[in-house]
Amino acid sequence: MFDDLRRNFVMNPRNGLVIKPFRKAHANRDNDQELVKLTQYLLAIAELDDLSVLDHKNWEFFAEGNAKNRRRT
Numbered sequence: 410m411f412d413d414l415r416r417n418f419v420m421n422p423r424n425g426l427v428i429k430p431f432r433k434a435h436a437n438r439d440n441d442q443e444l445v446k447l448t449q450y451l452l453a454i455a456e457l458d459d460l461s462v463l464d465h466k467n468w469e470f471f472a473e474g475n476a477k478n479r480r481r482t
Contacts, residue, residue: 411447426450426465 410418410425418425429443450468454460 423461423465426468 410421411428412418412425413428413430415427428447431441431443446469450471453471454463
C-alpha cells in the first residue's frame with residue numbers, strides 16, 4: 410500500500426510505504442521523481458521471497474543505492 414498519509418497504515422503498519430505528497434502540480438510536474446523512485450524500489454524487491462523482512466521506512470535510500478548499482482553493471 411502506498412500513500413502520503415501515515416495514518417492510512419494504522420491497520421497494516423508493516424505493509425505501508427509512505428511517499429512524498431505531490432504538491433503544486435502545475436509547478437512541479439517536470440521535477441517530481443517520486444513515482445520513478447518507487448518503481449526502482451519495487452523492481453529491486455520484486456524477486457524477494459519474503460517482503461515482511463523489509464523496513465519500508467528507508468525505501469528511498471534502498472532504491473537510490475540499487476539504481477546506482479544497476480548503472481555500474
